[in-house]
Amino acid sequence: MRQRSGLLNRAWLAVIGLLLLLGGIVAALIALGLLARIATTIGIRLGVPATSSKVLGSGVDAFFDRPVVVVAVGLLGVILGVIGLAWLLAQIPRTNAAKPFRLQDDAARGLTICRADVLTDAVEADAERLLGVADASAVLRGTALQPELALKVTVSDRADIQRLLHSLQAETVARLVTVMDTPLKHLAVQVDVTTSRHTADQITV
Amino acid sequence: MSRTDGRSNKLRRRPTRTTPASIVGVVVLAVGIGLVWIMVLRLLNGRWPRFLGDVHEWLATLTWGSTSTLAISLAAIAVGLILLFCAWKPGQPNAIVLRVDGSGDAAGSTEFVMTRRSVARLAAGHADLVDGVDSVSATVRSRRITLSVKSQSEQRGQLAATVTDGVRQALQGVGLQPMPKITTTVHTQRL
Known part of the structure; x- marks a missing residue:
């Protein structure tokens, strides 16, 4: 039920992959002497280096000795380091549970704050009382007006799962809705199955 | 938020x-x-x-x-x-959707899923109930379940059909949507 950064990963992998691919294609076309021919054929005037010319021009040393460039190298390093670190930290799955709900946000009448884990503890205990449920864990996200519940129930492989899901909605979720005095914006239930232990009993007749 | x-x-x-x-x-x-x-x-x-x-x-x-x-x-x-x-590359989804009739009263939108690993456990558990099955392993993809059964029986075709029917009935009761295609292979173990 923890949230992962799938979309972020795909987007950045695509961007970096595309940049590498385009850069590699351009460099390969220059190396093979094809880019100049293509540009001439299309009719575009490009300053394409010849295959016999050096990759590093003669002015590179002077360019990198400029103080601005030295600082720019460091700045680029900081930016890349922050991006890399942020991307690595984004790989950690997060629960992203809701902040404490403000159930009565009126300064004149006082403020009632309810932590989300108080409610999820009750939901878990409620769900575990249902027939066939071995374990339950819940996460509340969103706000007090638009709460979202993610619930994971671990059930025996002999459990009647359809009946269990109906009971979850009709009893467990309904009680949460009553307590919060607002319908859920989204309900997500993940059913996990645990294999029941097979025991062998012998009866002598 | x-x-x-x-x-x-x-x-x-x-x-x-x-x-x-x-x-x-x-x-x-x-x-x-x-x-x-x-x-x-x-x-x-x-x-x-x-x-x-x-x-x-x-x-x-x-x-x-x-x-x-x-x-x-x-x-x-x-x-x-x-x-x-x-x-x-899209890859295989981690779970299969469960159809629950009459859902949606308690929430604006609902989502019920069962992880592929759990579907495999459930399929293997129900296949294990069939007489003649010694051991079973299940592999679940989004639209296909492959059961590999070990048995001492020589009636491989009949046993495979029985296991497939039993598992299909059990999974239809669970409400998997879409219902994966079930394939059973029986390997005879000799004593």
């Missing part, structure tokens, strides 16, 4: 590409640290670090038409294609 920064609230999701993303993230972080370190050495010593001189000498001899330049270009193309493939 709900997270919308690239983190999905859905329980059924495609692979998150954590491994390629982590590898590229480490490379980007290492390059960043390297550049900062080089800048610090440049500011402290007043000249670029000595190892950069060797790299510079090598690069200075490099021409655009050289084999090394072409090899580096092809390597960049290969890595780019691998990263694009990692980003584009």
Whole structure:
């Protein structure tokens, strides 16, 4: 039920992959002497280096000795380091549970704050009382007006799962809705199955 | 507030590409640290670090038409294609949707799923109930369940049909949507 950064990963992998691919294609076309021919054929005037010319021009040393460039190298390093670190930290799955709900946000009448884990503890205990449920864990996200519940129930492989899901909605979720005095914006239930232990009993007749 | 920064609230999701993303993230972080370190050495010593001189000498001899330049270009193309493939390939979803009749009263939208591992456990558990089955293993993909049954019975076809029917009935009762195609293979174990 923890949230992962799938979309972020795909987007950045695509961007970096595309940049590498385009850069590699351009460099390969220059190396093979094809880019100049293509540009001439299309009719575009490009300053394409010849295959016999050096990759590093003669002015590179002077360019990198400029103080601005030295600082720019460091700045680029900081930016890349922050991006890399942020991307690595984004790989950690997060629960992203809701902040404490403000159930009565009126300064004149006082403020009632309810932590989300108080409610999820009750939901878990409620769900575990249902027939066939071995374990339950819940996460509340969103706000007090638009709460979202993610619930994971671990059930025996002999459990009647359809009946269990109906009971979850009709009893467990309904009680949460009553307590919060607002319908859920989204309900997500993940059913996990645990294999029941097979025991062998012998009866002598 | 709900997270919308690239983190999905859905329980059924495609692979998150954590491994390629982590590898590229480490490379980007290492390059960043390297550049900062080089800048610090440049500011402290007043000249670029000595190892950069060797790299510079090598690069200075490099021409655009050289084999090394072409090899580096092809390597960049290969890595780019691998990263694009990692980003584009959908992969198997981690779970199968469960159909629950009459749901939606308690919430604006509902989502019921069962993980593929759980579907495999459930299928194997119900296959194990069939008489003649000694052991069973199940592999679940989004639209196909493959059961591999070991049995001492020589009636492989009949046993496979019985196991398939039993598992299909059990999974239809669970409400998998779409119902995966079930294939059973029976291997006879000789005493």
